[in-house]
Amino acid sequence: MKMGHKESLGVEVGQTDWKELIGKIRFTTEVAMFKCTSGQAVIVIDSQKHIFRANINFMLKEFTLFQVLEVSDDFCVTYCQFPMKVSNEIYARISSNIYMITDQSVPDIYTEESLVVADSLFGSICHLCQNENHAYHKEMLIHLLLAYTYELYEQTRSFAEKRHASSSITNTDSNILNRFYGLIRKYHTIHRDVKFYASTLNISERYLYKIVKGNIKITPKQMVDDYVIALIKKTLLTTSLSFQQIADRFNFYDQSVMGQFFKRNAGMTLSDFRNKHA
Structure with missing residues (x-):
């Protein structure tokens, strides 16, 4: 059960017991911050198992595979979830290094003492x-989210290099999804064709489609494209690279091809996106 409040920026705050999520695999599309207020949960983030316990909070980034395995009877979590339009304003103000470090945020690397400032924010x-109705609602919210991101970076950076992706050898839906996502992260600048990923996983394209569509309600191609689009957006916002340099980084034939790909998936041109958030 979930109760929440949604305001004009599309930010949602509420509480949930996560019971309805147990066993389900989700491919996140928004950034969310969580604080466990009671009990504990066993969760999986990008194939890694973690314990989420009372008085700990962490940030879950967009385009992440997330699954709840079990929760205690008294488990309760407070969440703050915000859409990409808010995330984009934050990305435009931080360096790519800070973003990459906070991307490693998981609950069991923190202690209550280390999160005093983050918890207050x-x-x-x-x-x-x-x-x-606060006169400077948006401005204050963006600055608070920035401050939280900076603080989480400070608490995460010493652990970031110790994180290693695990591999799986079984063919359950969960493991295939995790392996597929791991391959996307590794090969997204080289391969955007689903045939490559299915072949590498030693399964048919049809079977991969069935697993991805059946579990997270999007197609394998959408999953690949969404990941690439998210990284292009971050590159546009956190670097001064030219469009051609970005196209080279992501192995597009030229910037016009990347521009068409971006507009088709993001609904606006590269220039419009960068100018909007400059």
Whole structure:
């Protein structure tokens, strides 16, 4: 069960017991911050198992495979979830290094003591989201989210290099999804053809489609394209690289081909996106 409040920026704050998520695999499309207020849960983030316990919070980035394995009877989590339009404003203000480090955020690398500042900021964010009539609501929210991101970076950077992706050898839906996502992360600048991924996984394209569509409600091609689009957006916002340099980085034939790909998937041109968030 879930109760929440959604305000004009599309930010949602609420509480949930995650019971309805148990066993389901999700491919996240928005950034979310979580604080466990009671009990504990066993979760999987990009094939890695973690314990989420009371008084710990962490950030879950977009385009992540997420699964809840089990929760205690008294488990409760407070969440703050914000859409890409808010994320883009944050990405435009931070370096790519900070983003990549906070991408490693998982609950069991933190202690209550290390999260004192982050927890205070999280509480302020939740309170502000429920006061949309504040004269500087948007400005304060963006700055608080930035401050939370910086603090989480500080608490995560010493652990980031210790993180290693695990591989799987069985053919369950969950393991195939995790392996598929791991391949996307590794080969997205070289291969955007689903045939390559199915072949590498030693399964048919049809079977891969069935697993991805059946579990996370999008096609394998959408999953690949969404991941590439997200990284192009971050590159546009966090670097001063030219469009041709970005096209070279992502192995597009030229910037016009990348531009067509971006407009088809993001609904706007590269220039419009960068100018909008400059």
